[in-house]
Amino acid sequence: MADPTKEESTAAQDTAAAQDPTAQQNAQVLSLLHSLFGEATFSDVHEPYGLLTVTTKREHIHNIVAGLQKDETLKFHFLTTMCGINYPDNLNQELGMIYHLHSLIHNIRLRIKIFFPVADPVVPTLTDLYATANWMEREAYDFYGIIFTGHPNLRRILNVEDMDYFPMRRQYPLEDGTREDKTDLFFGR
């Protein structure tokens, strides 16, 4: 029994995809991703401002990036950037890493997110695939305390080495919370 509303919505999506070349391209990339790594690997697929965004689990991230690098059709050879993120309210998914990949040949960008608990912030490194991942991962470690297993030199990079906390986590406010002279009833400073 096919759900008529679902059919309708997919049909609507298809026509939208046919009209918009980016959406069409993204749909192709997504189907390739599914065929390469399995449909269950990805969740929360959406396209904010035309950039295909997928969420996966940290166990798969190394496989996916390596597979995309090797893949002859997509040729995702360029790691544009990666950065950490902290959502303190998402239970057991407090910390995250966001990867931006770019296929310079087809000019397709892809954003991959992974989330993991703050108590266990361990992620496989990508330094064996991309030399450029080295300092990006050190930066993520420096800011968020994400530990990259297999990284050759995981030390702080921008902050001083004897710092004992990870300053970009949301629990550290920018200004000293004990100061009262800066409190403002209306604008929360």
Add this chain to the structure above:
Amino acid sequence: MAVNDALAGTHKIIQEAQEQQGGQLVPTLNDFSQELTTLNLGPTHPATHGIFQNILQMDGERIISGVPTIGYIHRAFEKIAERRPFYQITPLTDRMNYCSSPINNMGWHLTVEKLLGVQVPKRAQYMRVIMMELARIADHLICNSILGVDTGAFTGFLYVFQEREKIYEIYEEVCGSRLTTNMGRVGGMERDFTPVAIEKLRKWLKEFPAVMKEFEEMFNRNRIFMDRVVNVGPITAEKALNYGFTGPNLRAAGVDYDVRVMNPYSSYEDFEFDIPVGTNGDTYDRFMVRNEEIWQSLRIINQALDRLPEGPFHADAPHYYLPPKQAVYKNMEALIYHFKIIMGEIDAPVGEVYQSVEGGNGELGFYLISDGGRTPYRLHFRRPCFIYYQAYSEMVVGTSLSDAIVILSSMNVIAGELDA
């Protein structure tokens, strides 16, 4: 032969020391028994043109290993940005690559406009292109002329710095400041080009090519200069891509990736220009690519100025674009909007945007996550310097100290962007 034998010996020593220290070699002491010298290049060294350190292990004049230490002017921009409304982040971007601040400013405005869905009128887009290309010229002039200084040629530097001064005068005429420009606003420019600005621009466009030609004649086929830079610090295209190179450094290696062409923003698709590429990715190629890009930037400016459309210089977006000051005093709506924008109480949609522009030295990306609040939830800057400077320690191994200085200079590492 003897040198290579000695080098092989020292490589072995380093390897052993590395194994002993668990893969982390941070040389601190001069090892007299092995005749190795530890040399601190920086943090304050005239040749680094900024505050960052390289601890070099030297065997005589030859570099065996280089360990870069960065972060001396880290100002936590990403953290600060989480507390600031969008318009207050523009001055932070100024201070990243301060040799070409307008590009950073426009890149940030484009990011916010993409998030808000603001359509910028053609005239403002063309004005932005003009300012961005001027900034690119200023950036490349600094890099190339200082590369000359580092090889001992001071004259070219003085010639072109005169022209950079004129570019800064144009900035001053357009936005009121010179180095950290804080130019434009979300939604367009803050004011139209004045007749004086246009006049200065046209005068400069007429006079600059002669100076640039003189500069090129002084360097491009200069025997002394070429001996210092040809085949110094080469990098292959594969390596460069793996290291995340972008901008002139990547193009010097032979990859024609230019954000302006691949993902045109601000009407770059309207202009005709070429992407110069090199072949070896060495210091000379980087120098030549930058020189040629200056000519291409001139082409773009000329086209944009000749075809500058009439019309408004900012978008009709009262929620995001500050009203004129006179209206604020006389007009109720203007006062409300002024207050709301200045206090950062504008509505931003929930979403995430990645927008990149071709900065002075590569793809400058802004990754903005908005949760609908008055400030970004997370703002990540993709700073090209930070990403490609990693390759430096690999590029200098085996070269001499004077080559290391030249390589550093040709990579155009700007400390402000490196550390953010």
